[in-house]
Amino acid sequence: MPAALPVIRLTDRSPSISGAEMTAELVPPAQFAHASFESYRPDPDYPSQAEAVAALHEFAGVWRAQRPGGFFSRNRKPKASLPGIYLDGGFGVGKTHLLAALWHEAPGRKYFGTFIEYTALVGALGYAQTVKLLTGTGLICIDEFELDDPGDTMLMTRLLGELMATGTMVAATSNTPPNALGEGRFAASDFLREIQALSANFRTLRIDGLDYRRRDIEGSAVAVDDAGLDRMVTSLAERGERVSCDDFDALMEHLATVHPSKYVKVVADLDVIAIRDAHVLHNQTDALRLVAFIDRVYDAEIPVLASGHPLSDVFDDEMLAGGYRKKYLRSTSRLIALTTGELPPHD
Known part of the structure; x- marks a missing residue:
């Protein structure tokens, strides 16, 4: 072992x-x-x-x-x-x-x-x-x-x-x-x-054509309670998996200090990413930063564990109705895939 x-x-x-x-x-x-x-x-x-x-x-x-x-x-x-x-x-x-x-x-x-x-x-x-x-x-x-x-x-x-x-x-x-x-x-x-x-x-x-996966954006990202997240993180680490675990707010604050071009190295060499106490975002700058971060996680095919609010629902209604709607919908789809273990290939 x-x-x-x-x-x-x-x-x-x-x-x-x-x-x-x-x-x-x-x-x-x-x-x-x-x-x-x-x-x-x-x-x-x-x-x-x-x-x-x-x-x-x-x-x-x-x-x-x-x-x-x-x-x-x-x-x-x-x-x-x-x-x-x-x-x-x-x-x-x-x-x-x-x-x-x-x-x-x-x-x-x-x-x-x-x-x-x-x-x-x-x-x-x-x-x-x-x-x-x-x-x-x-x-x-x-x-x-x-x-x-x-x-x-x-x-x-x-x-x-x-x-x-x-x-x-x-x-x-x-x-x-x-x-x-x-x-x-x-x-x-x-x-x-x-x-x-x-x-x-x-x-x-x-x-032209239909989505060959015949998937939809319905559903929600999987969220667990804090105790369940802790158990999963501990179990993964004991199995020799390279797992990270961060509070959602602390991660968002940290991403603000790192240029998005460097996010690829922030997630390098990880097997699983865990995020604690996710919640709805109301600041568009933070939301767009999260979109860029999730893009890098998705490209690297790293599963995500999370507690708190389902990550697919962290973009508030005003954002989803605004000019960056397309970005948020794409990120929502990716967050569902990352947390459900159904990582699809890109379009």
């Missing part, structure tokens, strides 16, 4: 992270480490899914043409195409799978991250340093492109404009939330309007 490990406190972790370390994390989540066009299973009832695979093959053709001995290597040139592509569709149709498959096709230096991860990179390094770091990249994939923050959207549009001008190709998906009753199901017109300076550079692929 393994020796008991000490219980970790996330509030003791204040990691530093370099630009090189941040960009090293810009790869597809573990569940998409081997995603390919071949492993994507188009729904025959929705032809747009197979059409999207064919279009992405075409988009990737320029890289195949550049490989020695490739089909285009003898007096042929690759078919001209736009340097940007946008995957537009509802939750669960496989947009992230296809985005990751495209990333795997690309040679050389390439990055894959969520919109929030790229804006965090700019926030941590500064705009000029980020441009310098990413210049020369062959492909940038942006999952869940956010359209609800004008400032961040303008920042990303400017950044992508500079990079595309130097030859970088860009692929993006929308931030459509899980099963939000059709809300924002297709965001292509919004995307093109918000990045109007770059819209002529993007081809839009609309992907």
Whole structure:
């Protein structure tokens, strides 16, 4: 039997992270480490899914043409195409799978991250340093492109404009939330309007279909009492699991002192995260911080134990009716999965 490990406190972790370390994390989540066009299973009832695979093959053709001995290597040139592509569709149709498959096709230096991860990179390094770091990249994939923050959207549009001008190709998906009753199901017109300076550079692929998991956002995150949480944490530590346990308020206060780009290192090497005395949040800054934190926990596939208020209900009604509704709905879905042991692959 393994020796008991000490219980970790996330509030003791204040990691530093370099630009090189941040960009090293810009790869597809573990569940998409081997995603390919071949492993994507188009729904025959929705032809747009197979059409999207064919279009992405075409988009990737320029890289195949550049490989020695490739089909285009003898007096042929690759078919001209736009340097940007946008995957537009509802939750669960496989947009992230296809985005990751495209990333795997690309040679050389390439990055894959969520919109929030790229804006965090700019926030941590500064705009000029980020441009310098990413210049020369062959492909940038942006999952869940956010359209609800004008400032961040303008920042990303400017950044992508500079990079595309130097030859970088860009692929993006929308931030459509899980099963939000059709809300924002297709965001292509919004995307093109918000990045109007770059819209002529993007081809839009609309992907119809049903959520292949047939899941919904109904239900609640699992919560236990404090005594039950203590027993589970002790048992996990005695089994040799790397488990953390923090009071909800203390964790929220600590996250305010750590740049979101560093959250990935806050949760590094953990098997389970325990949170005590969760409650409803009324401060939007705290709520958005929690969203960013849960995104990193979800990507790392770390189960969560919690006492107090169910974590899926910590966003108050005003937040759920406001401009960041999509982010909170997505986080709610992830909190349910993290606390119920049903960690699904991303869209």
